[in-house]
Amino acid sequence: METRQALRPLGSSLSHATSSVTRSPAFRSIASRRHQSTTSRTKKMLKIPPHPDFLTPQSGQNHIIYNPPAAAPSVYHTPFKFLPKSDPRRQANLSQLVRSSTDLHASRSSLPPVSRATENREKKYNVTREQVEEMRHLRASDPVTWSVHKLAEKFQCGPFFVMMCCKASPEHKEKERQRLEAIKARWGPVRTKAREERQKRKVLLAQGAL
Amino acid sequence: MKRIRYQQLSRQWLATTPARSATPSQVSRLSRPAPTALHCQRRCQSSTSITPDEVFSEAEVHDSPEESTNIHEVRSKPLLPSPHPDRALRSAKLAALHARLSLSSKIPRQVLARALVDPSADAHPKFNNANLAFVGASLLQYHTSEWLVTRYPRLPMSILFAAMKGYAGDPALHRIARAWGVEAAAAPGEEVDPGYLQFSHNNPTVKMHKWGYARAESKELNKYKWRRGMSSRIVLDDPFGNLVDEPEDIPQETDGLEVSDARNKKDLVVQNVDKNAHANFVRAVVGAIYLHCGSETAKTFIKSHVLSRQLDLSNLFNFSLPQRELTRLCARENFDPPVARLLSETGRLSRTPVYVVGIYSGYDKLGEAAGPSLDAAKSAAAINALKSWYLYSPGEVGLPSDTFAEDAAPWKPVYVDIGEIIS
DSSP states (O other), rough: OHHHHHHHHHHHHHEEEEOOOOOOOHHHHHSOOOOOSSHHHHHHHOOOOGGGSSOOOOOOOOOOOOOOOOOOOOSSOOOGGGGGOOOOHHHHHHHHHHHHHEEEGOOOGOOOOOSSGGGGGOOOOOOOOOHHHHHHHHHHOTTTTTOOOHHHHTTOOHHHHHHHHOOOHHHHHHHHHHHHHHHTHHHHHHHHHHHHHHHHHHHHHHHTTT | OOOOOOOGGGOOOOOOOOOOGGSSSHHHHHSSSSHHHHHHHTOOTTTTSHHHHHHTTTGTOSSSSTTTTTTHHHHOOOOOOOOOOOGGGGGGHHHHHHHHHOOOOOOHHHHHHHHHOTTTTOOOOOTTEEEEEEEEHHHHHHHHHHHHHHHHHOOOHHHHHHHHHHSSSHHHHHHHOOOOOOTTTOOOOOTTOSBBBOOOSSSOOOOOOOOOOTTTHHHHHHHHHHOOOOOHHHHHHHHTTTOOOOOOOOOOOOOOOOOOOTTTTSOOSSSSSHHHHHHHHHHHHHHHHHHHOHHHHHHHHHHTTTTSSSOOOOGOOOOOOHHHHHHHHHHHHTTTOOOEEEEEEEEETTTSSSEEEEEEEEEEEEEEEEEEHHHHHHHHHHHHHHHHHOOOOOSOOOOOOGGTTTTTOOOOOOHHHHHHOOO
């Protein structure tokens, strides 16, 4: 028991490093390594301290162990923000109400990091009507040179916006389709099957079955 | 002491002897008090108001035991398509079913026997369960939709249709009937025990539709798979949002019935006869309870047998663009735009990474999910957030039908949502 207690700070710091640091390779090399040079060191490293609920408290009294397994939150539990104004739960949970109003001025560091850098992107609405006309003209004149991504780069907007504005000619679409067909024809059985399964996973994900 | 007639003990005689010969038809007809018959006729046209004896009275002119010495005369009497109602009182199966469902003694066993006769077994509307099932279907659909709408006020219409089908549709009612221990007879007929569910695969039957129209373009809808908008599904289609089939041309039977069942012949194409017959039995039981015991008892019965079943509504959803829909929702409700945040991850460089992504609007987490890639986890989290929006429930609130009771409290309006998200 004493060794486990002694190991706890090490373990918690390790797990902290695993969860928060994802980008820096130095930390990753420590955290994600699962073995040491020798067996005894590896075993010692992999000794996980028990959850605090399972330890006898300082007072030494009996206590109830509450350590439910990690589970996804139920969708039947409506988030506080989704409760309508008339719902009595909104009034009952006053602390949440106060928190959501004061937290706006609190530090943003309490939130977890965004999953992608693009998540923080603000909408710019910088493309003017004349630029859209020009974009259409360029795309119609030479769709090969002025591809969607090139136009997006030129006018500093997203490719989705370019696709909303311009429509390629049917000939160009047909050419692109034939090119894609040629690429697909070169796929072997493994890649074809993998792509098919990816589509199936997409369907399952939309149904919430994955 | 009567003379034993040997030729009547043959197998054919046993097969053709109607069961009601055990109780002399004249006695049963005369001994029935007239007020009861009138009462039943007025209330529900239940099976006690008219007996097959009256329907086949022409064939029964020579039905006295003295005259039926000739076997040919016995043979000439037509067989009833379903058991005689008088036999219901002597059926152990029927009594067991009556007791198993804890039905009130106000419901006669003859009515329960009638509820077990599908229109495909007996086409006569006074002896099959079509009318009872029609009443029961209306009640089932009313109470189910009312309960769903007040309990989950934000459900999209398509999910509401699916949930209606899950609670009060044919498959669910079929399961309920099977759980009640109702068994189907191999073939309908007079000699069958009245405790069996009787239907025929060959004869046309009735599909219960409270409303719904056969669309003019239904052939093209089926052939070319045209799209059906939700608005037209609400107006034109049946209570479960399914297409009302075009009635096929079926040769009209001219059997001179005094009660026309033209309505019942409207829709005769049934895919699964077995399922339809079981479902119609459950509907007919509900209808019988309503007619004999009143609306409150019928509501309690529906609540305890139909609405008490578990249906996971969160499995009915299928989103095509969950992230865009969530963005539209947040814009509509003046929330901060949703941002995906990484709650935890493991094995980023391994073959099987797991990311737990939460969708945040401002400082509030709307939903979270785990996935094998950042995009999949984000999409799943958006789906969870949308589900928790749509599956909001105000809890146990009163139903509009609660106010039908005598000493009901005044109606308190429930939460009504402005509608589903259009993206």
